[in-house]
Amino acid sequence: MHAAVVVFPGSNCDRDLAVAFEAAGAKVSMVWHKDSELPEGVDIVGVPGGFSYGDYLRCGAIAANSPICRSVAAHANRGGYVLGICNGFQVLTETGLLPGALLRNAGLKYICKTVGLTVETTASDYTSGYTAGEVIDIPIAHHDGNYFADADTIAQLRGEDRVAFSYAENPNGAQDDIAGILSENRRVLGMMPHPERAADPVHGGTAGAALFRALTGALETA
Amino acid sequence: MKARVHVMLKNGVLDPQGEAVRHALGAMGFDGVNGVRQGKVIDLDLAEGTTEADVTAMCEKLLANTVIESYTVELG
Numbered sequence: 001m002h003a004a005v006v007v008f009p010g011s012n013c014d015r016d017l018a019v020a021f022e023a024a025g026a027k028v029s030m031v032w033h034k035d036s037e038l039p040e041g042v043d044i045v046g047v048p049g050g051f052s053y054g055d056y057l058r059c060g061a062i063a064a065n066s067p068i069c070r071s072v073a074a075h076a077n078r079g080g081y082v083l084g085i086c087n088g089f090q091v092l093t094e095t096g097l098l099p100g101a102l103l104r105n106a107g108l109k110y111i112c113k114t115v116g117l118t119v120e121t122t123a124s125d126y127t128s129g130y131t132a133g134e135v136i137d138i139p140i141a142h143h144d145g146n147y148f149a150d151a152d153t154i155a156q157l158r159g160e161d162r163v164a165f166s167y168a169e170n171p172n173g174a175q176d177d178i179a180g181i182l183s184e185n186r187r188v189l190g191m192m193p194h195p196e197r198a199a200d201p202v203h204g205g206t207a208g209a210a211l212f213r214a215l216t217g218a219l220e221t222a
Numbered sequence: 223m224k225a226r227v228h229v230m231l232k233n234g235v236l237d238p239q240g241e242a243v244r245h246a247l248g249a250m251g252f253d254g255v256n257g258v259r260q261g262k263v264i265d266l267d268l269a270e271g272t273t274e275a276d277v278t279a280m281c282e283k284l285l286a287n288t289v290i291e292s293y294t295v296e297l298g
Contacts, residue, residue, distance in 0.1 A: 099289075106238050
């Protein structure tokens with residue numbers, strides 16, 4: 001599996017994400033935001049956490065309009081895989097690849113802690129390594145993680161089994177406790193929690209590693 | 223030409239910052255505030271020939287996220 005990790009000015013989880021992909025057996029290319037093309041043969045694009053463009057205007061808004069993001073959108077529209085974590089999730093909603101938006105946390109505070117995530121569906125190449133209903137410990141670190149979408153969109157996400165993860169205890173006011181959602185073709189995943197920060201024993205937890213292993217397994221055999 | 227764009231969270235979208243300001247005003251003794259909504263003002267200095275339609279396109283594509291925000295444009 002060949003993964004590309006996008007680097008924006010202000011990204012700070014790009015290397016962590018690359019290490020997590022590599023640990024699962026992927027070949028990784030780092031891609032700069034000014035590049036207009038993804039490397040040949042990329043199976044999945046990782047859009048990492050951080051503060052792209054200083055979070056100016058809105059989190060992810062300027063990144064979503066960067067040259068590389070046009071290629072990322074084209075990759076997704078061709079049926080390619082895209083994983084957006086934290087700021088990457090914000091970028092994916094701003095590009096329109098995923099519905100909804102991420103608002104300021106209801107409590108107004110930046111929250112950095114490990115939370116329980118309920119695996120809502122195993123029907124995706126990201127979550128097939130878990131069991132449905134399992135609660136996994138994954139860190140969050142965000143100020144704007146309060147997922148918002150209109151009631152019809154939430155009902156559609158639930159109806160189509162596209163909520164990948166929900167918070168066992170809602171930390172940020174997210175609607176319907178939503179922590180991560182899938183695209184209609186289930187190949188684009190956006191999530192606020194950081195599986196790449198729970199992917200090695202030295203992280204203090206390894207619950208995130210199964211996501212990367214599942215992906216590599218699915219895309220190697222594809 | 224200049225344009226001023228106002229961007230506000232849509233009605234029904236929780237504005238935690240506005241709520242925090244409302245609480246602070248209440249704590250300061252300003253009892254008459256029923257609600258606060260906080261938004262953004264963006265001033266654009268536009269080159270000759272830029273149209274209102276261009277500004278609307280800027281709002282739709284970048285300046286506002288119409289999933290959660292509404293905007294108004296004043297030309298001056």
